[in-house]
Amino acid sequence: MIDRLTAAxxxxxxxxxxxxxxxxxxxxxxxxxxxxxxxxxxxxxxGFVRALSAGGGWGVASFTSLDRLEAMVARAVELSRAxxxxxxxxxxxxxxxxxxxxxxxxxxxxxxxxxxxxxxLEAYNGELLAVSDRVVDTxxxxxxxxxxYWYVNSDGTALHELRPEVTLSGTAVARxxxxxxxxxxxxxxxxxxxxxxxxxxxxxxxxxxxxxLLDAPMVTGGAYPVILDxxxxxxxxxxxxxxxxxxxxxxxxxxxxxxxxxxRRFGKxxxxxxxxxxxxxxxxxxxxxxxxxxTQDTPLIKAGILVGRLHSRETAxxxxxxxxxxxxxxxxRHPPIVRMTNTYIANGQGSFDDLIRDVKLGVYACGAFxxxxxxxxxSFTAAxxxxxxxxxxxxxxxxxVLAGNxxxxxxxxxxxxxxFRWNQMGGGCGKGGQAPLPVTEGAPHxxxxxxxxxxxxxxxxx
Amino acid sequence: MIxxxxxxxxxxxxxxxxxxxxxxxxxxxxxxxxxxxxAGVAEEAGVxxxxxxxxxxxxxGTTAVAGTxxxxxxxxGAQHAAPLLDRALASAALGEELDLAFPAQAPLxxxxxxxxxxANASLDDLIGIGRSLLERLEREGCRxxxxxxxxxxxxxxxxxxxxxxxxxxxxxxxxxxxWRIAGDDVLAIGDAVEGADLPGDDAVSALxxxxxxxxxxxxxxxxxxxxxxxxxxxxxxxxxxxxxxxxALSGKAVLQGISPLAARIGEQVFDTSFSLTDDAxxxxxxxxxxxxxxxxxxxxxxxxxxxxxxxxxYDLETSARARTQSTGHGQRTIFGKPVPGYTxxxxxxxxxxxxxxxxxxxxxxxxxxxxxxxVDELIGVGQGNVIGGAFSHPVALAYRVERGAISGRxxxxxxxxxxxHLWKRVGGFGTDARWAGARYTPSVLLDGVSVARR
Numbered sequence: 001m002i003d004r005l006t007a008a009x010x011x012x013x014x015x016x017x018x019x020x021x022x023x024x025x026x027x028x029x030x031x032x033x034x035x036x037x038x039x040x041x042x043x044x045x046x047g048f049v050r051a052l053s054a055g056g057g058w059g060v061a062s063f064t065s066l067d068r069l070e071a072m073v074a075r076a077v078e079l080s081r082a083x084x085x086x087x088x089x090x091x092x093x094x095x096x097x098x099x100x101x102x103x104x105x106x107x108x109x110x111x112x113x114x115x116x117x118x119x120x121l122e123a124y125n126g127e128l129l130a131v132s133d134r135v136v137d138t139x140x141x142x143x144x145x146x147x148x149y150w151y152v153n154s155d156g157t158a159l160h161e162l163r164p165e166v167t168l169s170g171t172a173v174a175r176x177x178x179x180x181x182x183x184x185x186x187x188x189x190x191x192x193x194x195x196x197x198x199x200x201x202x203x204x205x206x207x208x209x210x211x212x213l214l215d216a217p218m219v220t221g222g223a224y225p226v227i228l229d230x231x232x233x234x235x236x237x238x239x240x241x242x243x244x245x246x247x248x249x250x251x252x253x254x255x256x257x258x259x260x261x262x263x264r265r266f267g268k269x270x271x272x273x274x275x276x277x278x279x280x281x282x283x284x285x286x287x288x289x290x291x292x293x294x295t296q297d298t299p300l301i302k303a304g305i306l307v308g309r310l311h312s313r314e315t316a317x318x319x320x321x322x323x324x325x326x327x328x329x330x331x332x333r334h335p336p337i338v339r340m341t342n343t344y345i346a347n348g349q350g351s352f353d354d355l356i357r358d359v360k361l362g363v364y365a366c367g368a369f370x371x372x373x374x375x376x377x378x379s380f381t382a383a384x385x386x387x388x389x390x391x392x393x394x395x396x397x398x399x400x401v402l403a404g405n406x407x408x409x410x411x412x413x414x415x416x417x418x419x420f421r422w423n424q425m426g427g428g429c430g431k432g433g434q435a436p437l438p439v440t441e442g443a444p445h446x447x448x449x450x451x452x453x454x455x456x457x458x459x460x461x462x
Numbered sequence: 463m464i465x466x467x468x469x470x471x472x473x474x475x476x477x478x479x480x481x482x483x484x485x486x487x488x489x490x491x492x493x494x495x496x497x498x499x500x501a502g503v504a505e506e507a508g509v510x511x512x513x514x515x516x517x518x519x520x521x522x523g524t525t526a527v528a529g530t531x532x533x534x535x536x537x538x539g540a541q542h543a544a545p546l547l548d549r550a551l552a553s554a555a556l557g558e559e560l561d562l563a564f565p566a567q568a569p570l571x572x573x574x575x576x577x578x579x580x581a582n583a584s585l586d587d588l589i590g591i592g593r594s595l596l597e598r599l600e601r602e603g604c605r606x607x608x609x610x611x612x613x614x615x616x617x618x619x620x621x622x623x624x625x626x627x628x629x630x631x632x633x634x635x636x637x638x639x640x641w642r643i644a645g646d647d648v649l650a651i652g653d654a655v656e657g658a659d660l661p662g663d664d665a666v667s668a669l670x671x672x673x674x675x676x677x678x679x680x681x682x683x684x685x686x687x688x689x690x691x692x693x694x695x696x697x698x699x700x701x702x703x704x705x706x707x708x709x710a711l712s713g714k715a716v717l718q719g720i721s722p723l724a725a726r727i728g729e730q731v732f733d734t735s736f737s738l739t740d741d742a743x744x745x746x747x748x749x750x751x752x753x754x755x756x757x758x759x760x761x762x763x764x765x766x767x768x769x770x771x772x773x774x775x776y777d778l779e780t781s782a783r784a785r786t787q788s789t790g791h792g793q794r795t796i797f798g799k800p801v802p803g804y805t806x807x808x809x810x811x812x813x814x815x816x817x818x819x820x821x822x823x824x825x826x827x828x829x830x831x832x833x834x835x836x837v838d839e840l841i842g843v844g845q846g847n848v849i850g851g852a853f854s855h856p857v858a859l860a861y862r863v864e865r866g867a868i869s870g871r872x873x874x875x876x877x878x879x880x881x882x883h884l885w886k887r888v889g890g891f892g893t894d895a896r897w898a899g900a901r902y903t904p905s906v907l908l909d910g911v912s913v914a915r916r
Binding site: 026028032033035036038039040041042043044045046057058059060061062063064065068072075079080082083084085089114115118136137173180182221248252253255256258259333335369370371372373374376377378379380381401403404405407452454 | 490491494495496497498499500501502503504505506507508520521522523524525526527545549552553555556557558585586589603605641642643644645646647648650718719720796797798799839841842844845846847850854855856858873874876878914916
């Protein structure tokens, strides 16, 4: 395949051309309550060409029929020439790489019969249902894929990879009279069949949480010291800061560049943030991004100061910085755009107890049902919370929604514990119509001096 | 032809089969931060097949099909058909029993889904639309992003009961976003025009007018009000109020026992001025089609009539489980199984507003508000337990309304309420009905929405 792609490159009349081809085998199993909703196996294949001619814009072509490869290279070149761009698009230099990287398949999912995948999920779904007869509904999903990936560009890079992925998730819905609560377990790994065995405990805990929340009061809205557990802290740093550090937001927007000037203080000296696409064994990890740039650990905030950002080759060249290996595409249907990989708040010092010891009244916000940022404003829904009273964890509370202004909130992070962990969840990141992109987030426990907690919404029914 | 695939399927599956073949060609143009940056084409073809064997149903999909654009053929090819059917049968072997009946051929409504002007628009035509938008939206201190997409598609559905449908379709989407960053204040105002045909100058002007009107009012930032207040939700801002209702009207949610509207057919649940129709035959809309993705003829389906719940939307599987008829809402992609989905949702007093509100925000509802908000976009819609109706969201773009006029943009405010309570008494519908994504709706004035400052 590499030879065929290289030959097609040779016929391109553009100054720069790249070709990606992917062939993906996937299976998906879903249970809803006791019923199997679906169990399907799919095969997807296609290619992507991107060309850049002198003085031209990007010419892009994607296709599902590989017979069309040569024609689509010509089409991409033609489109690039049809778009005049001044000043011209430049690409940061990246040394060419040739690699045949087979990631650890860890039990190749393609060799496991779909019936066995169903049995595994049925068992985990059974764990959710068995917790209590208050668990009235569940949704459990298993999804795996192996993607064979080829990439060549006219700078001399040629890559061949096998990329595995497996995700498991379970939602338990508990109900008593009119009250409905959810508990969620989610696992996402760039690994295979072996890595999703023995996961029953997490499913049980999710269902137990849903049942416990039935008795939990809603959190009383207001401003509190808030401690984020590592999972929510990770989602927070991804959503509330990570997207701003993607250079495609700032590189051609002078006002945005000013807002994100390197050297600007974003937090207290305890705050260190980065994105590491090369961290071993994580879901956002790959040896190269989708422009053939090696992935790396990129510091974004050091001791509270903005020190870096995430780049594609184009954004790096425009800003006179180095490519960071963050140009990613979810599939051959899309061009690579600047994305995060494994984003983290680096480890601090001390324990969780040190964070809550001097909190008279606060909220411990745990897990994430979801989060959205519209640039400087964010909103996150925690899976559950515990009140903190006089330095100790107190009652379980529900409907913990954190909302605020990013700049103010980052600056109010005053204590970061030394209990860092990566959260290997399923789902993924969405941007520019490309979702879900496999990413990981990591953080220790993090304390925000004061944050607004909402949640006491009037209950109602139809 | 997918008929050949179905023939093969019929030989192996004792309960029949159906299939969808779709080929799409998309052309796109992107202006990034005020500059034309990229032009692209995408060609995609694939097939999704469903079989019923020994009473159980399975599906499989693939993009590995023989021949696509250029030699437009929908032949799946023997070498691809056999493994595809293997996978569908393996999927069926695991499934639960389902009394799924593939519908017989029925007359399909005659309708236009393919527009030559859209199909024949050249790359330069699309770039020209983008440039004119840029010129009309750019201003000092701001940057503009514009994307234009044109799609032509061919869809074929057929089943072993002899039903078949085929149609070609076009779709155009034009979206623009105006960005202004001043210090740490980020303002982004976007809008889009979508349809099956190339939009006329009036539609492009309306897009410009909509962005400009919301931008002008946003320059002045004022303090948000607080309390249980009248709030106008614009067509773009209405998602948090609509999502619980459309989720609850899905036959799938009803079957799962999570719809608050289940068992309330015939009841007055909403204000008498609230009606909701799904119209798969609406002229000029990209989602309109003569037949759904399961060979069921399309129609216009009234779901809520003057506040009374009339019916839910079903596909073949959910209707079989609920022992009712499909409403023609089967939607399927190349991968995965069909699910019930909406086409064009029309809201309002008996099916639509007058649509003559021009550029005035709120479509004439402002004058009824002494002190309140006009909400155009919220953050986090869709998070949490949506179908229950309760919502609580910070505003992304909202304006304070004082003494019948907009006094400025509010930041750091959140709105909360329960969609079902709020829809029980509608303060009024605006005269600004328009398409916002898949929804046709005017602005809506709702009273007693909880507004909080932060």
